[in-house]
Amino acid sequence: MAVMKINELEIRKAIALLKPDGQLFEIRYIGESGRLNFSGYFTDADVLIDKLNHLAPTESGNVYITLNAINEACYSRQQHNKFVKNCKNTTSDNDIVGYTWLMIDLDPKRPSGTSSSEAELNKAHDVAERVFKYLTGRGWEKPIVAMSGNGYHLLYKIHAANNPERSRLIENALKALDMLFGDEKTVDVDTMVFNPSRICKLYGTEAVKGADTKDRPHRMAKIVYAPDEIKTNDIELLEELADELPEEPERPQSYNNYNPKRFDLEEWFKEHDVEITQVSAFKDGKKYILKECPFDSNHKGKDACIIQLSNGAICFHCFHQSCSRYTWKDFREHYEPTVYTKKEYHKPNRELPMVPERESESTEADVIEPTKVKPIFYTANDISNIEAPPEEFVKTGVEVLDKKLRGLKKGFVTCLSGLRASGKSSIISQLAIEAAEQDYRTALYSGELTPKNLLKWLVLQAAGKENVTQTNFANYFMPLPGIERQVCDWLADRLLVYNNDYGNDYEFIENSLERCIEEYKVDLIILDNLMTLDIQDLDRDIFRAQSKFVRNLEVFAKLHNVHILFVAHPRKSQGFLRLDDISGSNDIVNQVDNALILHRVNEDFKRLSKETLKWSDADPIYQATNVIEICKDRDGGVQDEFIPLYFEAETKRLRNSTTENKIYGNGGFEVEQDLPF
Numbered sequence: 001m002a003v004m005k006i007n008e009l010e011i012r013k014a015i016a017l018l019k020p021d022g023q024l025f026e027i028r029y030i031g032e033s034g035r036l037n038f039s040g041y042f043t044d045a046d047v048l049i050d051k052l053n054h055l056a057p058t059e060s061g062n063v064y065i066t067l068n069a070i071n072e073a074c075y076s077r078q079q080h081n082k083f084v085k086n087c088k089n090t091t092s093d094n095d096i097v098g099y100t101w102l103m104i105d106l107d108p109k110r111p112s113g114t115s116s117s118e119a120e121l122n123k124a125h126d127v128a129e130r131v132f133k134y135l136t137g138r139g140w141e142k143p144i145v146a147m148s149g150n151g152y153h154l155l156y157k158i159h160a161a162n163n164p165e166r167s168r169l170i171e172n173a174l175k176a177l178d179m180l181f182g183d184e185k186t187v188d189v190d191t192m193v194f195n196p197s198r199i200c201k202l203y204g205t206e207a208v209k210g211a212d213t214k215d216r217p218h219r220m221a222k223i224v225y226a227p228d229e230i231k232t233n234d235i236e237l238l239e240e241l242a243d244e245l246p247e248e249p250e251r252p253q254s255y256n257n258y259n260p261k262r263f264d265l266e267e268w269f270k271e272h273d274v275e276i277t278q279v280s281a282f283k284d285g286k287k288y289i290l291k292e293c294p295f296d297s298n299h300k301g302k303d304a305c306i307i308q309l310s311n312g313a314i315c316f317h318c319f320h321q322s323c324s325r326y327t328w329k330d331f332r333e334h335y336e337p338t339v340y341t342k343k344e345y346h347k348p349n350r351e352l353p354m355v356p357e358r359e360s361e362s363t364e365a366d367v368i369e370p371t372k373v374k375p376i377f378y379t380a381n382d383i384s385n386i387e388a389p390p391e392e393f394v395k396t397g398v399e400v401l402d403k404k405l406r407g408l409k410k411g412f413v414t415c416l417s418g419l420r421a422s423g424k425s426s427i428i429s430q431l432a433i434e435a436a437e438q439d440y441r442t443a444l445y446s447g448e449l450t451p452k453n454l455l456k457w458l459v460l461q462a463a464g465k466e467n468v469t470q471t472n473f474a475n476y477f478m479p480l481p482g483i484e485r486q487v488c489d490w491l492a493d494r495l496l497v498y499n500n501d502y503g504n505d506y507e508f509i510e511n512s513l514e515r516c517i518e519e520y521k522v523d524l525i526i527l528d529n530l531m532t533l534d535i536q537d538l539d540r541d542i543f544r545a546q547s548k549f550v551r552n553l554e555v556f557a558k559l560h561n562v563h564i565l566f567v568a569h570p571r572k573s574q575g576f577l578r579l580d581d582i583s584g585s586n587d588i589v590n591q592v593d594n595a596l597i598l599h600r601v602n603e604d605f606k607r608l609s610k611e612t613l614k615w616s617d618a619d620p621i622y623q624a625t626n627v628i629e630i631c632k633d634r635d636g637g638v639q640d641e642f643i644p645l646y647f648e649a650e651t652k653r654l655r656n657s658t659t660e661n662k663i664y665g666n667g668g669f670e671v672e673q674d675l676p677f
Contacts, residue, residue, distance in 0.1 A: 010204030015045040031061035038083040064199035096196035099160040105190035107151040115216040116150040128152035139661030141231035149207020172242035182282035225677040236659035246313035285309040322667030397434035418598035436494035440523040445498040447532025529567035547587035576608035595632035
């Protein structure tokens, strides 16, 4: 009889993490010969351990567990809470009701029928760390990490239907990871573990491959890391990962100058003196390691590579966030600037509008031509001949808002309102970051947040989830060491924050803004909020003062070709917040070019929106955390447009989707950090 070694504590840990709350799972013992197997269905770790302790196989083998959700009817098979030898009915793909785990199996290359050496296991560990860091940087939730006995597993929680489309998606995601990290000589990513009924090593049992020797020992499989909370990854993250696979090229194509022959990549490297330090193969192609990344010479070693699949598709990849946006097309253009149709980039106009000098034409009589007087009423031709600056928009980053309004138009004024805790502070600082990413400059007045508190929000939003860490306080996060300095260096003079020590007198602030525009060429001004500004000098009556304040903003915005966004708190309202509820005077919303309301999706919002707008309980907008409403759009006439947003606690961002993970800083911020395994 074979002696089976188990660690009961590790088995209980594995079941608690992988199959919580009494979920059904199948355990299989498979002998090394492949001719002996035992199968059992269980829902309880204690029952399983008892049966394992009484299992007496006639040959050495390994113990496995099903990963995904099993049809509950399978529990009524003959293996109910017991092991049955060489059982005919075990879990098939059709018995799986849905995917619950994505397993990334990193197995070192070695002779078949042997356990891995310590050096080989360490190589698998290194690749596991790289994959872990890479996916975390793309917004993935942290996985369970396990040492399988001979390699490493990364188990990411997912929720996906069991159908051919989802199986192909998971297969392509694994292929993309193998393309990026696999090496057929050292460690590869197993691309065959995409099937729904996939089994994996039961952690807490021994991995048995070949003889148990000093150099290649049998090891106990175990979980080496599990996050405090195992969060489900959205399916969109899988789709984004699968999209890393380059599409099969159609011939002819632009990248090979429409030559019907296959593009000779290695010959192209020689022609353009591209230095390759290593060529390695993976399952479906070749990987060419570059001496250095052409977009940042500090990225050396294995940081950057060109990959060609067996079907001819080519891609460029640099593992640093700052270069993650570059593609094969960008790489080729770096060496052949004219190979593609030249792109047209619209850069912000940094020059102040110049007033043309009047030409002096002297005659013998020294007669000066009189200044042309503007007409009181324009004809159509007069209007057509008026010179106006080209339209320019600062994108907000809210995709639907930018599509509908084209962004925040320079020369226009926007009023933003919303109840307390609706997310106004988040969207305001986010607008400043979005502007900076476009190389626009923002001047910001905040009458409620100190500059230090404002900077905290800005740093978290710019840094991204991968560069923040949770503190001991619930929902309170802070940037990793070194990130704040990187964000501040990036923002530099793209963000100017008013010093509240100089008071809140609007006339003084307006004069200061004019000097700021002249010195820094500001594009966007944010005033948060109207109620904290002292505007009494405009009129003793507060409502007339507010009207004059907005008229001043309109003149100021057009005169200096900037966009001004100001926040106005709504009056107390018993119903669903509408445009008429903003501040104290309807003149405010009548005069502005755009009016937006930010809502928080809480129980009051749900109840009042159903009463007012007659939305159904199933409306997908209730899945959002916040909603921004376009109430007024002077240019396009858009109104009553409700845009769902999704708050991310770690970064204080309001995202377009639950999987959005924008990289700011013209490519991202990076710090070296210890991984948890």
